Amino acid sequence: MTITLVIADDHPVVRDGLRGIFAAAEGFEVLGEAADGAEAVALAERLRPDVVLMDLRMPGTDGVTAIGRLAKSGSSARVLVLTTYDTDSDVLPALEAGATGYLLKDAPREELFRGVRAAARGEAVLSPAVASRLLGQMRAPVPEELSAREVEVLGLVASGCTNKQAATRLFISEATVKTHLLHVYAKLGVKDRAAAVAVAFQRGLL
Structure with missing residues (x-):
């Protein structure tokens, strides 16, 4: 044919x-x-x-x-x-x-x-x-989604807030902010605040 x-x-x-x-x-x-x-x-x-x-x-x-x-x-x-x-x-x-x-x-x-x-x-x-x-x-593993609170914390970090300032604005402890950030780092596969913010912007999370 x-x-x-x-x-x-x-x-x-x-x-x-x-x-x-x-x-x-x-x-x-x-x-x-x-x-x-x-x-x-x-x-x-x-x-x-x-x-x-x-x-x-x-x-x-x-x-x-x-x-x-x-x-x-x-x-x-x-x-x-x-x-x-x-x-x-x-x-x-x-x-x-x-x-x-x-x-x-x-x-x-x-x-x-x-x-x-x-x-x-x-x-x-x-x-x-x-x-x-x-x-x-x-x-490839499916990226784990950030919780609403984690996005909120990361948004404040992106705007220049320290952990203490973010804690004050969200009415939570500074230790809780640090815990949220550690979870964010793990989910985004990064090691620091700057990288977390950069990846979040790339993925349209912020």
């Missing part, structure tokens, strides 16, 4: 290279090429390919937006992301939008062929680097 494809990438050289790779291999047919996400969606709806090879960072409509549009339109095409980026901010949005798989452009030719075949069957496809990243996230 021949697997039909649409290639979406804003670089003509990349599109030409991919077309040549698949043209030289048995069992594949490239139906069209797109230079951005909007064009990819239009081609996928008109040509009904089995697989869309989708770059993520393209001018105009990006890959993630295009993947979401295809998913909402009920397109039968499977989207296999083919990009140079493997950061969390790229991988997760693409998979959440509906991509069947995620490969990197430095993947060997045979890995690319296997990925396209698997995507056409509806199977999840992940490059080893991306799979390792996602597995690491799953194994």
Whole structure:
């Protein structure tokens, strides 16, 4: 069975290279090429390919937006992301939008062929680097949430209060403030006040 494809990438050289790779291999047919996400969606709806090879960072409509549009339109095409980026901010949005798989452009030719075949069957496809990243996230401990009182204490510390001043404002003992801070340090994985405040701001706790 021949697997039909649409290639979406804003670089003509990349599109030409991919077309040549698949043209030289048995069992594949490239139906069209797109230079951005909007064009990819239009081609996928008109040509009904089995697989869309989708770059993520393209001018105009990006890959993630295009993947979401295809998913909402009920397109039968499977989207296999083919990009140079493997950061969390790229991988997760693409998979959440509906991509069947995620490969990197430095993947060997045979890995690319296997990925396209698997995507056409509806199977999840992940490059080893991306799979390792996602597995690491799953194994990472879930951050323990701060209690309302701990956030309150940390907020006063962030505003410049000493332990004594925080205790006075909250009508608790200085020892209790220290205990709350020790719990905060443990939950945030830090060792001092400055680091606790910095991490709290990063996580949007303050």
